[in-house]
Amino acid sequence: GASPRGAQAMLLGAKILALQAGRFSASCQDVRTVAPLALRHRVILNFEGEAEGVTTDQVVSDILAKIPEEAS
Numbered sequence: 001g002a003s004p005r006g007a008q009a010m011l012l013g014a015k016i017l018a019l020q021a022g023r024f025s026a027s028c029q030d031v032r033t034v035a036p037l038a039l040r041h042r043v044i045l046n047f048e049g050e051a052e053g054v055t056t057d058q059v060v061s062d063i064l065a066k067i068p069e070e071a072s
Contacts, residue, residue: 002042009038028069036060 013034014026036057043056 002039006039006042009042010034013038032064035064 010031011026014030017030017033018024018026039060040056043059045054045056
């Protein structure tokens with residue numbers, strides 16, 4: 001896992017994006033935007049992943065792809 005600090009980094013980054021866009025709350029898209037940046041160095045691959053040439057960016061991207069988009 002990415003640890004609680006990973007979640008904190010994602011939420012803080014998402015809040016910053018929202019404020020820069022003039023919004024008072026972060027959106028799901030804000031979290032998706034900052035997730036790779038916040039988690040890239042927090043995800044540690046096991047031996048199999050490294051041997052197959054998988055990158056942490058691919059792992060984060062795969063996880064985000066499996067999370068449904070926000071409901072309208």
